[in-house]
Amino acid sequence: MPSFFSNKRLIVLLVCIIILVALIGYSMSERRSLTWPEQFITDSVGWVQSAFSRPAHFVAGFFENLDDMRNLYEENKILKSHLDEYASLQVELNDLRRQNEELKDSLGVRDNLYDYTVRSALVIHRSPDRWNEFIGINKGAQDGIEENMAVMTSKGLIGKIHQVSQFTSTIQLLSDQARNNRISAFVDSDNKINGFIEGIDSETGYLHFTMIDIRAELEEGQLVVTSGLGGVFPDGLLIGEIISFETDEFGLSQTAYVKPTADFYNIDYVLVIESRAPTLSPEIDPDVEGEES
Amino acid sequence: MIRYSLFIALFVLFIAEGTVYQIFAPDFRGFDYLLLPRWVFVVIIFAGIYRGRAMATLYGIVFGVMYDVIFSSVLGVYTFAMGLIAYLLSITHPFLQRNLLVGIFTCFTAVVVLEYFVYGIMLLLGFTTIPHEEFFYIRFLPTVAMNVGFIAVIAYPLRKWFYYLRQKQEEQSKFNS
Numbered sequence: 174m175p176s177f178f179s180n181k182r183l184i185v186l187l188v189c190i191i192i193l194v195a196l197i198g199y200s201m202s203e204r205r206s207l208t209w210p211e212q213f214i215t216d217s218v219g220w221v222q223s224a225f226s227r228p229a230h231f232v233a234g235f236f237e238n239l240d241d242m243r244n245l246y247e248e249n250k251i252l253k254s255h256l257d258e259y260a261s262l263q264v265e266l267n268d269l270r271r272q273n274e275e276l277k278d279s280l281g282v283r284d285n286l287y288d289y290t291v292r293s294a295l296v297i298h299r300s301p302d303r304w305n306e307f308i309g310i311n312k313g314a315q316d317g318i319e320e321n322m323a324v325m326t327s328k329g330l331i332g333k334i335h336q337v338s339q340f341t342s343t344i345q346l347l348s349d350q351a352r353n354n355r356i357s358a359f360v361d362s363d364n365k366i367n368g369f370i371e372g373i374d375s376e377t378g379y380l381h382f383t384m385i386d387i388r389a390e391l392e393e394g395q396l397v398v399t400s401g402l403g404g405v406f407p408d409g410l411l412i413g414e415i416i417s418f419e420t421d422e423f424g425l426s427q428t429a430y431v432k433p434t435a436d437f438y439n440i441d442y443v444l445v446i447e448s449r450a451p452t453l454s455p456e457i458d459p460d461v462e463g464e465e466s
Numbered sequence: 467m468i469r470y471s472l473f474i475a476l477f478v479l480f481i482a483e484g485t486v487y488q489i490f491a492p493d494f495r496g497f498d499y500l501l502l503p504r505w506v507f508v509v510i511i512f513a514g515i516y517r518g519r520a521m522a523t524l525y526g527i528v529f530g531v532m533y534d535v536i537f538s539s540v541l542g543v544y545t546f547a548m549g550l551i552a553y554l555l556s557i558t559h560p561f562l563q564r565n566l567l568v569g570i571f572t573c574f575t576a577v578v579v580l581e582y583f584v585y586g587i588m589l590l591l592g593f594t595t596i597p598h599e600e601f602f603y604i605r606f607l608p609t610v611a612m613n614v615g616f617i618a619v620i621a622y623p624l625r626k627w628f629y630y631l632r633q634k635q636e637e638q639s640k641f642n643s
Contacts (some may be wrong), residue, residue, distance in 0.1 A: 189546060196542030201591065214535045221477075222485045229486045299488040300537035302502050303605075304588050307537065350594060351539070375596070438494035 206320070212338040216313070219341035222297040223311045230295075230441045237439075289407045290447040292316060296440050297341065306332075306349040310443060313340045321406075323399065323446040329411040329434035330356075330399060331443065347380060347412070348373040348437050358382065358412055360389075361396040370397070370412060370431070379416055379430040387426055391418045397431050407448040468634050472513060473525070479505045480529060484537060499608040504577055507548060508617045509624070511576040514556025515569050516628040526552030540591060547583045551576050566621050573617045577610050 199205075207215070294310035312318050314337050322334045324344050333356070335345035345354055350372050360366040368385040382397060395415045401408030411434055418429035483503040493500050506529050514522030530545035538544060555576050562568050585601055588594045596605075 186550075189550070193542045193546040196545075197540050197587075197591065200539070200541040211535045214532060218481075218532060218536055221481055225481050226485045226489070229489045233489045298484040298536065301483045301488065302537070302584065303493075303500055304584070304593055305537075305539050307539070309536070352592070438491075439489075441489075 207336050207338055215309070215338045215343075216340045219297055219309060219311060219338070222309070223295060226295060226297045233439075234441070292318070292445045292447070294318075294443055294445060296443060305351065306346040306437070307335060308344050308346065308440065308443075309341055310344060310445075311341055312445065313338045313342045315339050317447070318342050318445055319447070323406045323410055323448075325410055325444050325446060326435050326440060326442070327444070328436065329413065331433075331435045331437060331440065333406075334445065344443065346437055347433065356406070356412075357400045357402045358397050359400045360385075360391065360415070361398050362392075365400075366391065367400060367402075368429070374430065377430070379432050380413060382415070382429040382431045383421070383426070385418075385427040385429060387420065387424070389427065391415060391427065391429055393417065397429075401448070407446055410446065468631060471631070472517070476506055476509060476525060476529060479509060480532060498604070500605045501612045502605070502609045503616075504580065504609070504613045505616055507580060508573040508577060508613050509620075510548070510552055511555055511573050512569055512617060512621065512624060513628065514552055515558060515562050515572065516625065516632075518558055519553060519556040522552040522556040523549055526550075539593065540587070543584060543587050547580055551579055551583075563625075566625065569625075570614065570618050570621055574610065574614045577613045581606055581609060 292312060294312040294316075296308050297311050298309040300307050318334060318337055320334050320337055323330060324332050324334060330347065332344045332346040332349070334342055336343045345351070347354070347356065347370060354372060356370045358368060358370050360368070366385060366389040368382050371381045371383050373380050385391065393415055397412045397415060399406050399408065399410040399412065413431040413433040413435075416430045416432045418427055420426075421428045483505055487503050491501075507526075510522055510525045510529065513525070526548040527545055530548035533544040533548070534541045555572050557572075562572065585594075585606075
């Protein structure tokens with residue numbers, strides 16, 4: 174027994190294993206925000222990363238442009254046919270917008286979840302081991318970014334802000350497999366059909382849209398958008414289109430497969446969406462009243 | 467400057483792994499297999515053979531911490547694995563220093579151990595559910611092949627550089643004494 178304890182290396186190894194387990198336990202705890210050493214490391218490395226990522230994106234973009242040029246003619250034809258449609262839609266949109274404003278004025282409704290601020294940010298890194306789907310951007314708490322804000326590209330929603338540092342932050346993509354990666358969404362049809370977007374199918378690349386009411390009538394090709402019920406997420410950000418659906422294993426709800434409109438792979442710039450709508454007005458918020466009394 | 471040149475080289479490789487490589491990553495462009503870069507790690511292991519155990523372990527821990535904090539969702543996994551593997555495999559025997567192939571084989575062992583260690587931890591913590599077969603064919607084999615290929619290509623110039631560094635340092639210590 175004494176010879177066992179005299180082995181200094183073994184003791185150091187054991188201590189290291191204990192520290193490893195403690196660190197894993199610490200970082201697995203829920204709702205953890207970054208500590209200052211972590212913020213220092215991510216910010217200082219992030220500064221160098223943004224310096225490197227700009228030229229790299231530029232080179233990648235250059236090759237994509239060359240690729241695009243080949244099918245320019247085809248694309249132009251399709252776009253022209255869309256243009257006629259666009260004019261008539263524009264007239265209809267203006268009309269509806271004016272009508273909507275008038276109706277809102279008459280009802281006295283001011284805020285809605287469509288009000289949001291948009292900040293654009295550059296993608297500076299992505300985890301090289303594909304065990305999680307995190308990407309880093311070059312804006313952080315100093316630029317007004319907060320946890321759980323919605324993040325999208327021009328094509329659709331891609332995820333939410335996971336951790337915020339002072340000058341950088343991390344985004345958890347919709348395709349991340351972690352169990353807490355869940356977003357409230359609904360199907361854009363005559364009657365709202367609610368559910369949750371939860372993880373991705375690794376083979377097909379379709380998102381799981383779960384917890385849909387068993388009586389709801391789904392159709393292929395319907396659009397899925399964010400519901401805004403979470404509070405931080407604004408209403409009506411496009412996620413994808415329903416490809417197929419089935420009753421889940423217990424027969425209590427339905428699961429649909431949603432093809433995301435956004436591309437999760439070649440991302441260079443992202444838009445961080447901050448919903449400006451207050452969750453509850455101060456007069457009726459029970460927490461505010463509790464503090465006063 | 468010469469003293470920190472290895473650290474600077476490793477840091478540039480680290481940025482290349484996380485930022486530059488990710489923009490051009492082949493698995494985003496329709497390639498079915500995952501080629502994960504472990505360049506920093508293999509260079510640390512290779513440096514351990516020529517520059518000693520203490521340095522390799524220190525660099526293993528430093529870059530492990532950076533991996534954990536910046537990319538990973540769990541802290542400690544890479545710090546522990548990279549530090550420990552670098553400690554165990556940095557054998558500064560002249561036999562290893564003279565034979566490049568043995569050095570490359572050491573790096574191969576290191577990548578194999580690291581990949582399995584991280585897969586095991588992720589499976590244990592429930593961050594992944596992929597079966598072993600899929601891990602082995604989609605992830606493990608291409609990754610190991612790519613990293614061994616990488617170190618095989620740069621092994622010779624790297625060894626020359628390490629000898630050059632040693633020579634410079636010896637000159638400096640003579641000059642100082």
